[in-house]
Amino acid sequence: AHARGAIAEAEQSGLPVSERTGMAQLVLAAVAIDRDDLTPAQGHLDQAAATSAASRDPVVAVELAILRSRMLVARGDPRAALLALDDMAKQPLVFAEPSPWVSDRIAMATAAAHLADGDPKAAVKVFEEQRSHSPESLAAEARARVAAGDRERALGILDELPEPQDRGPVIEVWVLLTRAQAVDALGDAAAAESLVLRALTAARPHHLRRPFLEAGPWLRRLMLHRPSLAREHAWLTSTLSPQPAASRQRDESVGPSPEPLSTRERDVLERLAQLMSTEEIAADLHLSVNTVKTHLKSIYRKLSATRRGEAVRRARELGLL
Known part of the structure; x- marks a missing residue:
């Protein structure tokens, strides 16, 4: 809402696109990526890149590169995402002082690309070399450690996070899914199912699809064996909402599968x-x-x-x- 308001204000005042900050478009791109709305996300990134601030403001430049890497991961090309992040790291970005926020954002994007590329050990190494500062970064570190098999350490990190009301819905969904993956791997399927249901409930008002799409094969297996988890969540993509057997065996009068x-x-x-x-x-x-x-x-x-x-x-x- 703030981003849309900023864009509307800029348009009403006649501020040229080339002179805008680009940050509002980056915010809208980040929201669209979280929702897996990749076409509008790309449009927002292109508009952000068209502003002069994208080349002279280091924070905007870093966030633009990070969101581009997230787009590459979302489109199934994590190695290209890693290359893009590596290229960004080589650019001479000037900050008045080191920014923990920027460091966290880079670490999270790099770790996510490693996980998507099937290399959880490399994802863990990112956080061993770069200490996490924010709840979002800590949640990302826990996710990497679960994927690498270090479930106890991951649960310890999650236990130290702030209360849910002090973190946004995206972080809360990731925390719930990461905890679910850890307890599922430890053999507590009932607790895992309960946590996934809570994650679905928290994500639904905001249509946060990317956490579920990036959670990994364990979540697909769990939801395949427990289709009731997705019964009230048609907003989630079909890859994670397995069609009930009764629907797959529908009467011939229903007709062929639609487009x-x-x-x-x-x-x-x-x-x-x-x-x-x-x-x-x-x-x-x-x-x-x-x-x-x-x-x-x-x-x-x-x-x-x-x-x-x-x-x-x-x-x-x-x-x-």
């Missing part, structure tokens, strides 16, 4: 099932009413429906809701 819905179409569909109006959906998703109408037309076409109720019923039959 897959996009992430944004799933967002609209979920709100459609909640009986939200077109205007309410637009406001909730920060979209124009016309854009929502376009998504609705696409949903109707893909689901072979002509009305809202019919689309929702068809989606339920297909296991999409």
Whole structure:
């Protein structure tokens, strides 16, 4: 909300794009990446890069490089992400004094790329060489240690974090998923399931998909064996929301599988099932009413429906809701 307000203020005052800070666009890009909305995220990054501040403000330059690396990880190219971070580290960035915030951001992005590349030991080494300062960085270190097999140390780090109300929803979701992975590896499947359910509940209002997509194969296995975990979370991508067997074996009268819905179409569909109006959906998703109408037309076409109720019923039959 602050970022959108800053952009609106700049536009109303006629400030040229080249003279803006770029930070508001980076904030919107970070939110979009957390939601796995990669197309708008790329648009925000491109707009941030178009500002002159991106080349002269070291904080903006670092964050731009970090978010670009996160995009590469999200698109399945962690090695390119590591190369991009390495190139950034070689750039002569001038700070008045060392910034723990910047150090944490770089360490987290580097460790995440190593984990995505299947090298948890390299991820742990990042934090051994760079001490964590923030709750977010500590949570990332715990995640790396769980992946490397050091579950007890990871749980110890998580136990020392501030209370949930003192950290944002993204950190809280990562903390819950990391703790779930640790206790699952220690043999407590019931506790792991409970923690994953709490993570889903915490992520749902913000549609935080990336933590679940990046959590690793253990989460996919757990949710595959316990499909009830995703029953009320249609906003989550289909790769982590296994379709119930009953839906896979639906009656032939339902017809063939439809064309897959996009992430944004799933967002609209979920709100459609909640009986939200077109205007309410637009406001909730920060979209124009016309854009929502376009998504609705696409949903109707893909689901072979002509009305809202019919689309929702068809989606339920297909296991999409």
